Amino acid sequence: MIRVRSLLSHAAGVATLALLSAPALAAGGDLGTAEKQATNWTAIVMFALFVVLTLFITKWAAAKTKSAADFYTAGGGITGFQNGLAIAGDYMSAASFLGISAAVMISGYDGLIYSIGFLVGWPILTFLMAERLRNLGKFTFADVAAFRFAQTPVRVFAASGTLVVVAFYLIAQMVGAGQLIKLLFGLDYWIAVVIVGVLMMVYVLFGGMTATTWVQIIKACLLLGGASFMAFMVMWRYGFSPEAMFAAAVEVKTKLASSIAGTTPEAAAAKGQAIMGPGTFIKDPISAISFGMALMFGTAGLPHILMRFFTVPSAKEARKSVMWATGWIGYFYLLTFIIGFGAITFVLTNPEFLDAKGTLIGGNNMAAVHLARAVGGNVFLGFISAVAFATILAVVAGLTLSGASAVSHDLYSTVLKGGKADSASELKVSRITTICLGIIAVLLGIAFEKQNIAFMVSLAFAVAASANFPVLFMSVLWKDCTTRGAVIGGFLGLASSVLLTILSPSVWEATLGYPVGSAPFPYTSPALFSMTLGFAGIWLFSILDKSPRASIDRAGFPAQEVRSETGIGASEASAH
Template sequence: MKALAALAALLASGSALAADAGARPLNWPAIYMFLAFVVFTLGITRWAALRTRSTADFYTAGGGLTGFQNGLAIAGDMISAASFLGISAMMFMNGYDGLLYALGVLAGWPIILFLIAERLRNLGRFTFADVVSYRLDQSPIRITAAFGTLTVALLYLVAQMVGAGKLIELLFGLSYLQAVLLVGVLMVCYVTFGGMLATTWVHMLATTWVQIIKAVLLLSGTSFMAFMVLRHFGFSTEAMFAAAASVHAKGTAIMAPGGLLSNPVDAISLGLGMMFGTAGLPHILMRFFTVSDAKEARKSVFYATGFIGYFYLLLIVVGFGSIVMVGTNPEFRDAAGAIIGGGNMVAVHLSHAVGGSLFLGFISAVAFATILAVVAGLALSGASAVSHDLYACVIRKGQASEREEIRVSRLATLGIGVLAVILGILFESQNIAFLSGLVLAIAASVNFPVLFLSMFWKGLTTRGAVAGSLAGLASAIALLVASPAVWVNVLHHEQALFPYANPALFSMTLAFSSAWLFSVTDRSERATRERGRYLAQFIRSMTGIGAAAASRH
């Protein structure tokens, strides 16, 4: 409890410094509500941590969650800063085209339901690397999976850091640099509360219950916001859209496609990345090992799809309502006429417009706590890739002690946190949903091709899987750096080397092609044995015979 009080004191002292420096007047009711809720969620995390009794509890919450519970937890993972803050900001700026970032992710869930969920639960135990390496050579697969996990986790962290930094900047009156540094400190504290009690992997039991609670609260809060917006327009969506078009700088063009992505290649590439990238996010795939069997895994996807789809419907109302209720209100603009806190904060301003200071504090706290849980989970997933997959399994050949793994994991967490802060500062001006779209493109290029091929293609070999992952990773990162988002907006060159904003169409193609080519040309004895083991894998994936069972709580 002393540590919890220290967190509150840290935030409060930062607010006092900002007030002394003559910053914008602080909204103390919102700040008190924010602090109370963040301390409450940290307490919930600590409570869940103390319930951990085994490695299975720590890795996968014992595998004993119901489909409904796991579906809510998955929804909590997905409706984070990128969704609530980023997509509403996309709609505020671009109107109809902001839906691309919502529908792209939603379209990925039927793929997970019909292609991945059942086989993933039957074949794996803790991570998706267990599935890919089921019949392949463990060490090379785990090395490449670790690098892919690290890359996806780090870049996904950047989007969350930008959202959390902007939120703290807005609420507490700090500079963006101070806010991002503060989020980094809180992330370390959150990881500490979450556990690292006997292993170095993600504390799934703690984060699952926190995500369930926050998913319910965020869905409830957003529902209230949407209700109040519709009430403002007499419960007429037609009146809301007409009012938004009348006050937006783009006029009726916000109701038509093409304003954000006029190039069809960009649109196709974004759609592919959003759909298949969702099926390649390591922290989402781990959720399917927290249920008892394949049936509950399918139920998880069904419930998650419903919750996420409902949330995105609400964001349409939030985004277009913000155009009128935030965009035309001078209270939410600075002296230069820009939105206070940046465009990513329009949903937060809307909560103030419809519910006052206390509701602003509630929405800010729920959004921030959701970000913090995702940040902690991503940091731990990246750290576990270093400490377990690389250090313990590859470097020490399974001979590392728990203490050594924990020490390496803590150092890795610190390193990941520092990199996330640096990149968060560099990408300050980028839309959060756009950043998350780039991460999904990398996940679609690195993880999804080898995961899909390992489950559905008998001919995949270790050499092909490694080549596919590395080709997807290298090409996705290279094209991302050469794209306008980084080459022009961050590195400030005049013209991008790669003309498209999203690399998924090209990097995914290269990943699949490389995996196929290096597999069909592999005539080694190891490759023959790996192809021969596919039948046993197929039987287990379809029947669940031999799959890991749930532990009793």
């Protein structure tokens, strides 16, 4: 433990030195406008202070992390209120703060589908999942899905689903972090991504769930406070009249459209007014339905969110967690809509935030960061930059922890060792996995540099809705569900969602570079098709399953139902 403390102290010093010296390192190149950002010492100092603070939290948490239970679930000692804030901190990701505000700035009204979609999944968790998860699980959602089934096949599927969702989700966070540090410090994008990857690995390797939880709580408080101030300043400019804000945004969009050569006044007015109606982002009803399904049902299949229900001591505290989380998250998503429209009127009209081509410096994902400077100057820019960085680090840490637990607990401990692995070896595997995931996250973050981060997260939600959610839902609530049905249906949902995502325009054209219009799958989200296939596969192969194992699976449902509804036996099973 002394060695861990010395490593963390050294890491804090190195991180501070790296952050404070970043402008000097960057000064050797021709940075243009980015160089002005690199000399913003207020932002840089706040950045460094946050990193040092969270590293010392990790140092404190390392002293408490002695077992697998401590590492995965903070020993089940988090209260409902604390866990609610931590869930909100985990869920209010870079996609929420940076991506949604960028989507609203570009598409206007249509960007609201992210806010609504991300939020409406929470009633499903509240009324169908939270209490059952806490009563049936121990470390991961696979504990719940495999409760009455054959352990090996279900856990192999659950680990596969978890790792795919984590990979997609990590891409968005790493892209947001890279763009933010690149903008603030003038560093190359890839260097910025590497810095985030290293810090994330330090948090998870040493602090586990305890450090991750407290980083998420601090980040949630800072983000809610910062977003509230930004929204207040935007509304204050327009006399707290939403109509006045919308009218100003339409006027700005109209002027921007009229500046394009060959655009008639009528066409410019139509483009300006278009931000107040649907159709600028999602072009057809099938895409809209599929996209909405991904966001709504994907919430109930996100492994890093489901894992948080095992950090509280009882089902009552799990319900309380969801209640608090839903309130904070709902409030925050209202703010992102105001921030997005504020970016139209404050940022797009200010040449200071635009490059020579008239596009936003740092890309559209930086709309909220530029708005912070517009309404609060360099001091508030520093605060929001540190908060955005905290947002990314907290979510990345939670994602990495869920991926590491899937490999170490589900695959290594349960599948390979037959449930007989000792805590020390399980922790070792988890930490090795953390390093591997960190490296993968950095590589994916560099590869997907140009993608909108809110959209990248929506792809992770589509996979979660198509694979994890159907298996979790059917295994807990349908008595005739069997091991064969859950595994085959789950893999059908997983494979189809990943395949259709790759074949969609967002990856096929935007990332792989094929010509526009050549994508084999024409819709923006696969969830309508892949989620249906997942549920249908579970139902069909369970009904057709006449094996001896199927009889055991069905016979185990009454005991599972009693445990999930009453919690009888849960405290003993989860005692560490």
